[in-house]
Amino acid sequence: MKKLLILTTALAAAASAAHADITVISWGGAYEKSQVEAYNRPFTAQTGIAVKMLAADNPAAPIKSMVESNNVGVDVADVEYTDAIRLCDDGLLEEIDPAILPPAPDGTPATEDFLPGALTDCAVGSMVFSTVYGYDVTKFPDEKPSMIADFFDTEKFPGKRGMRKSARANLEMALMAEGVPAAEVYDVLATPEGLDRAFAKLDTIKRNVVWWEAGAQPPQLLADGEVVMTTAYNGRLFTAVVTENKPFAMVWDGQVYEYELFVIPKGAPNKDAALEYIKFATDTQRLADQTKWISYGPARKSSLSLVGLYEDGKTEMAPHMPTAEANLANALRSSYEFWVDRDIEINERFSTWLAE
Structure with a gap:
């Protein structure tokens, strides 16, 4: 009976998430394109959840005012490390349990597979930029x-x-x-x-x-x-x-060099769907896939060996990573x-x- 209740609850959460389109605020340009191609398109194809992108010079900037005015219009933000820590300390972000993140393909837990410092109480690292x-x-x-x-x-x-x-x-x-x-x-x-x-x-x-x-x-x-x-x-x-x-x-x-991380503003209108998006976008394959469109290094160790060619089909991306x-x-x-x-x-x- 207990297992049935857990399964029913999980299915209900998934169904709720599946009907909630999400808004992600990021940095625009080539970086946004890499996210759309590596994360958003396959995520929508797999879940049916549409992803709307917004661009800002610094995506962390609007979060404080959104949360404090109780008018949060985004579900996921891509932010720099210092902003992730400060916003979390100020109680402006939802906490993210690293136990929900998918393990590496060989079963290594996410907490051991992400690079040092890439997981915080409220943020999940995706890429290393420089x-x-x-x-x-x-x-x-x-x-x-x-x-x-x-x-x-x-x-x-x-x-x-x-x-x-x-x-x-x-x-x-x-x-x-x-x-x-x-x-x-x-x-x-x-x-x-x-x-x-x-x-x-x-x-x-x-x-x-x-x-x-x-x-x-x-x-x-x-x-x-x-x-x-x-x-x-x-x-x-x-x-x-x-x-x-x-x-x-x-x-x-x-x-x-430093990390880019995903966060969820406190009071995000579609928190469940936002969590599903972050879990999907930061799995081993997706982080490796992103390097096909931009020369930022994946934040998971298991992604490194999967880094291949640029979208031109000829440029090896590994030497262009900040972490090479x-x-x-x-x-x-x-x-x-x-x-x-x-x-x-x-x-x-x-x-x-x-x-x-």
């Missing part, structure tokens, strides 16, 4: 930039730079350009002297910087000739080079512990610095 810098190869016919220090060297490599209008990643890159080893960056940045040192490094190129806010902007800045180098999300640069044949090159030295061994030589994993505690304070300083 902030790198790229440059227009036609602007440097002789010596090519190859290190993070070259981005800050406007004498050796003259021209405008593009940078995201945010302190995060910029300060870390500034210290690595100063010669601080990746393993020591956050220890240095946590001190007043270290923070001053990072801002002083940014000072050296400030008058040459064009600031960007949306992920689609950096490749366009390069294409339009407004900058000769720019920081960017690695997937955006990859798409510009491989699918649009842009004369750009990417520099992995000094990359800052060759790309990790001088790489930094973004520290949510550091930024959760200091994000507001440092970004206020950054805004003041920008206005000076």
Whole structure:
């Protein structure tokens, strides 16, 4: 009788979820396309649940106001790590039990299969993306930039730079350009002297910087000739080079990589369907499938061996992952512990610095 009750309850939940279309807010562009192809289309085909996509410069931004006004219009949001932790701590997200996530094909539990830190109380990691810098190869016919220090060297490599209008990643890159080893960056940045040192490094190129806010902007800045180098999300640069044949090159030295994660806003109108979507989208095969459309690394260990070709049918994707061994030589994993505690304070300083 108890088993029958459990089965009936499960079937009722599945039936409820099956009739509830969901809305997912993400980042737009090539990243959204990869989600539509790898997750949304097969999810709808399997469950009958339609998925509507919304795009934002930062999908975390509207969640706080939605939840606090009791007017939540999205079911799933794709957010950065620091935002996932902060929103969860503020009680603005639904908790997600990792026990509901599908195991790896060999039976390894999800809690052991996801990369370290990819599962939190309220979020499930999907991809590893990276902030790198790229440059227009036609602007440097002789010596090519190859290190993070070259981005800050406007004498050796003259021209405008593009940078995201945010302190995060910029300060870390500034210290690595100063010669601080990746393993020591956050220890240095946590001190007043270290923070001053990072801002002083940014000072050296400030008058040459064009600031960007949306992920689609950096490749366009390069294409339009407004900058000769720019920081960017690695997937955006990859798409510009491989699918649009842009004369750009990417520099992995000094990359800052982090997770993208799925969360469910507190009070999401279709929570059950949202959970089904996250379970589906973060299984081993789907995360591997996403790499067919974008060069972000899957957050599950069991997905890595399944990474194959790009959608062009010829480009091997494994070497283009932020987590490829060759790309990790001088790489930094973004520290949510550091930024959760200091994000507001440092970004206020950054805004003041920008206005000076």
